[in-house]
Amino acid sequence: MSNLFEAAGLDDGAPRPLADRLRPKSLDEVVGQDHLLAGTGPIARMRAQGRLASMILWGPPGVGKTTIARLLATDSGLEFEPISAVFSGVADLKKVFDRARARRQAGRGTLLFVDEIHRFNRAQQDGFLPVVEEGVVTLVGATTENPSFELNAALLSRAQVLVLKRLDAAALGLLLDRAEAETGKSLPVEADAREGLIAMADGDGRYLLNLAEELFALDRTGKMDLREIGEVLQRRAPVYDKDREEHYNIISALHKSVRGSDPDAALYWLARMLEGGEDPLYIVRRVVRMASEDIGLADSSALHAALAAKDAYDFLGSPEGELAIAQAVVHMACAPKSNAVYKGYKRARAAARETGSLMPPKHILNAPTKLMKSEGYGAGYEYDHDADGGVSGQDYFPDEMTDRPVFYEPKDIGREAAIRERLERWRAKRVSRRG
Known part of the structure; x- marks a missing residue:
């Protein structure tokens, strides 16, 4: 057939x-x-x-x-x-x-x-x-x-x-040329309106030809501008399925744009999701994750900003509350980035799985009973607030872990630069106490 x-x-x-x-x-x-x-x-x-x-x-x-x-x-x-x-x-x-x-x-x-x-x-x-x-x-x-x-x-x-790729502007323009040749008519639109018509199709050639057919049917002699064709034609909703792959593709694009410190791209993908009908609170949950996973202590205010966006949206709803989400997204994109806490937590979890049920060292255990005191609980504990510089340098890992692992390695960026300098001093103090 x-x-x-x-x-x-x-x-x-x-x-x-x-x-x-x-x-x-x-x-x-x-x-x-x-x-x-x-x-x-x-x-x-x-x-x-x-x-x-x-x-x-x-x-x-x-x-x-x-x-x-x-x-x-x-x-x-x-x-x-x-x-x-x-x-x-x-x-x-x-x-x-x-x-x-x-x-x-x-x-x-x-x-x-x-x-x-x-x-x-x-x-x-x-x-x-x-x-x-x-x-x-x-x-x-x-x-x-x-x-x-x-x-x-x-x-x-x-x-x-x-x-197969979505049709680009050149391919869609060729379809309009063929439509004009087939009908023997010129589209009754100005040059910028023709470009707007192509944008309305959003890569869908069949939809574009249906729009063109509607315009030919108007049988107008004058040419319409972009505003007029917007009034006459129905703009195609962006392709976005909240339950399918597009949902995951675009939230990934948003997250990686933030991680890459590009606020403009981040705002674009945020707008794509909101225009597609995504639940704003789903986006905020991802923004909270960005604050912890990609920014961490390089800018400790990022997590507060993400949670504040959630509270603002709860209070205002759409569309007003969406601006608070946009503000949080821009904050994340512009913040110094560190995944040091994220990586440190993953290392610590791996160590916890490997070491099993090791007990804490006895000097940091409480001893509320005589039996516990007789077993050495709490013996030799030093109150860090009384130590020089507020750090005693005592060991807090289980005794069986003779190699003291380093899980958290702050980057030399943002607030973590100062944290890194302090930790180097404190870790050196612990090493010297262990001899």
Whole structure:
């Protein structure tokens, strides 16, 4: 079937959406995916070698996954058999497999295109394995979700994962050029509004062509500016799924921008999350972690700032309270960075697991009873406040730990520079007392 309208049983004279009319007729017409289709790209190599392997096409909506699969079938002389995991079940798959086996006996091959393949459960995904291994079908799956998390390892081992990119401004601009050529009309927009239209699409070519079709339908003679098209068209919501991979990708980008001391990038990723509908308190919890993990005692006020942002948001709510979160994020990004406490704590936990249940040295144990005193509890303890400089230099590790580990190594930055200088003096005093 050459297009979706034929699949629906409609003839060529039926009205067709612009996006369908502009569907590429060959792989050379596909825009924005040259890393796969041109030169030494994996699909280009398959075509050059005259072989087509099973594959998973992973990418955002509207970048050509279905189109590429359909054109691969045509290019390879295979029957294009499309199904959707949203609407299909085991019975539907069995019928598809039976038809593919019948074609194979007749000497014809089948390209099985499975849209939203990640929506099939694990057992259903396993059902593809024998027909792929036997060569009954060449499987091309399409997914917007990370295959590493959503697809069985066995299926992934039999199919190459190819990543499609969101369409950039150049690719989207080419689609608008084709739309104008197809309709014989110029878009009724000024130059800056044309750029704004491309930005509205957010990398989705199908959505862009739907927007263009709405503008053509206005049949205006004058050109609209950016404000006017914003009033006429509905801006596409940013791609952001609070329960899926994008959620973790963007919170990671925020955290690493803060760690990298880039307040501008940090504010951008914060805004992306809030615009996408993320729970602000989830973000604040991550900011608190940043304060302890990445800043620590280099700026001890960072943790207070993070907790204050949480209290401010609790008090004000959205949108006013979001400014307090932004302030905390900028504070974290601009603060001196030290992971010394974080690393020291990890070392201490490892040592605690290794050493088991060692007792503290007796001189730092309390002795509330005569028996405990007779056992030496508290004997020889020195009250540090009475010592010269407020530090006695006594040993506080278990007696069995003869090698005194150093867990906390402050950096020579921010407040930790002064802490480092003090600790060097105090540690030297302990070493001298031990002889």
